[in-house]
Amino acid sequence: MRRKAQKVVASKIARAFVTLVLMVTSVFILMRCAGDPVAVLLGPDATADMRAAYSGELGLDRPILVQYLAYLHNVVRGSLGVSYVYRQDALGVVLSHLPLTLMLTCSALTLAAVTGIAGGIAAAVFPSSFIGRACTIASLVGLCVPSFFLAIVLMLVFSIQLNWLPTGGAESWRSLALPAVTMGAASSAVLARYTRVAVRESLDSQYVLAAFVRGIPFSRILIHHVLPNAAVPILTILGLLIGGAVTGSTVVETVFSWPGIGNLFVTSVGSRDIPVVQAIVLLAGTAMIMTNLAVDLGSTWLDPRSNSSET
Amino acid sequence: MGQTQKSIACSEGGIMDQTTSHALEASYVQTFEHGNAGRPAIAADSPPLLSIDGLTVVLAEQPETRLLEDVRFEVRKGEFFALVGESGSGKSVLCSTIMGVVSSELRCLGDIHIEGRPLTDVDRRLRAMIYQQPSLYLNPVRSIGFQLRETVQMIGGLSKREASERAANLLCDVGIDDPRETMRKYPHEMSGGMNQRVMIAMALAMKPKLLIADEPTSALDVTTQKQILDLLERLRSDMAILFVTHDLGVALQRSDRIGVLYAGQLVEIGGTDLVGRTPLHPYTRALFSAVPPLSGHLRRLHSPAGSLPEPTQRQAGCNFASRCSGTMEICRHTRPLLQGIPQQVVACHNLEA
């Protein structure tokens, strides 16, 4: 069975690699569909010679397959073009904004994971108690309220009325609070709902009943019998949320003027800074594929039954 | 001790004349062999290990809906008591009640004593239960060894190595040849028979006095069933076994005493050889006639018309009245009580002398 497990792992990694290649190719195709970059850059009153010269410089006059191969080569090397706006290496520009985004998304995710999973477990284990009911309602609210609305409400209450926290920017840790809570709220709600369902299903199962009847204490049942079985769906959702961590949330970053990648994405699209947009998309795609692979491998480890199923 | 007794046919629905439905309603009965040779004799005067008296289980919201009604019987140490009942008879509720894991929607009245002490005072370790589909009752994401060690360590004071050792011994006791290898496996990697052995090993880990087996072999093949039943017979000298089943053949072959449960009411209890030779209650006789015979003579199977009433549809009186051919007026409003000689009691107004 161990060899079978290794084969399963290897095939999952191979599939992730194939997905990566497909994603990169799709970005190439989409970017070519985004319009003629030369026209964008030079404006409508450029002459044909200038356009031809610029095309040659950007390499747009070569056959498409050659362009594709050159593109792949560049992607692997990490040279994703030069930003039209910043006049620096596009990838460099994106990566320079990464720490701020990661700061925001990691704190938001940590908040979401802690509150969501704990809330979900509480709602599952004590469904009719006050805590349980409160968690269920809170998760419903968190799912329904749009993030920009929540952002503005929080800003109104905490920044403007109470003046505890700044409205935007990224000067101090206090400016992290509101954006993190806003981002965390929606993720927390999603996690709470899935956790509640998964834990409830595990609690209602016969193996938990059998363990209880054997006299095993409830705390031990929760940790060793319920949570491991509930872990796989929770991990999947968490994976999806983490996958989005790299780009952050464009809405939250824009509302709170948080200078991260989401903000950069919005401004770059507005200013037609194609290399930066491309770099962000590639980075986001890669992050999503990698986290999905990690989740996939994690669930293989958590649930030994998946080793015997068809790949 | 084998006998094939043929008497008179009683077809579905019953067309017997009321005057001839006698103390012993004649029905087409085939008795079964009872391989009782070599069984340990159970001292009749030893105090009962499990004693149930007047157990009634109702829905908490609707107390008129009775899932079990005035159930009373006893099981002694070393005894193999078979409780025969079909689905809806309340046998699962009975098992849950004895194990103390009744759903909050139900309310229990009556007394259950184990070793003379009421159920609430009894340590959980004295009773153990095994179930019908063992793979559902084992944690799918933990190895067999982990789950067995966990149960063994409940006794306390054992190091991990000692617990592993004891777990391996238990697996040997239940007939698993390669305990170390099995302990590394997961439930989905093993067959139903193996999983059932593991369940039995886990049940034995606590050294219980009472083992409740809720249809443990119904989902298994006939050869695996025989192996598991042989295993239970080997183990029973230290315990009392309450074996719940719908399979009359198994009950008659392996048990010392049989109780027949119909729609929440115990209708007949007796020593297996007695009940096997002369089943008294009409429902018991119906069960006998419903078993296809494995013999040269082909007779039509008989089964009473209608079906077991749901708990909400049960009226006062005998629950079998709607399907019985010997129903009298008294059957509809007064529940018959278990009466008879100590070795065989039956609840039927027709048989009251």
Next chain:
Amino acid sequence: MTLPIGPPRVRTPRPSTEPILELRNIDFCYPAARRSTAEVLGGARLTKINMSIRRGEAHGLIGESGSGKSTIAKLLLGLTAPQAGQIFFDGELLTPARLAAFRLRVQPVFQNPIDALNPATPIGKQIIAPLLVNFKMKSSGCQARLAAAISAVGLSGEILGKLPHQISGGQAQRVNIARALILDPEVLICDEPVSALDMTVQAQILNLLSDLRESRGLSLLFISHDIRSVAYLCSEITVLKRGTIVESGSREQVLFDPKTDYMKSLLRAVPNSELGLETESLTSKPCSQPVGRRHLPAQR
């Protein structure tokens, strides 16, 4: 495809010698991915299967789990194709072109009665579904056949509006049999039809199958691990072990004169069988019988 109109054809109730369904030299193996599960249960393939079911005959197939009995059911229903060998129906070789017509004449009854029904559709609609799907009839035109099917299985009209969760296991199995009968098939393939039912209900369904066989001249393939039910219902028995047939013959031959040790051990393992017990003595003692009116058992 023509719909058989009117009451079911009266076929000769006596079993004739010509087989209606036949498997010749069948080899079968599951595709690679699912083999591991099958191997855990101990049966991965079928080898050299030769089996024939005659008209009007009840043929029993005994085997333990993993022996391949459900695989044979799937082959006989045309749900899967063998790697080698042929299937003959009514004397003709079964080819993919003939499969659609074949499936109308061979119908299944499976093990879990309530699971075989759509939980959201009323019973009446489910029973006539094969007619609606195969012959594009309107549901108003099916009422006569529906009534006939319902009465053939001993149910009353009030069950037609109910949903599957409102009926018992025995009733659900009767519904399944009614649904199988509505196309007026010639063969019923029953894969453990009574294993999930209680003993008294089991007896009713076994009697029903026996009656249907006699009245309609149906051929039955009755697959079970329960030797008693097979012994009751079937006149011919085949025993399957790990994908090969180890014993085959008439009921009397297989039950009272088994040739293989496997069959002997199966008979020994049946709780309270009166046959095949060499170790326990069979002494019969006369017993006093109560006096009462004598009713003769139904003639077989």
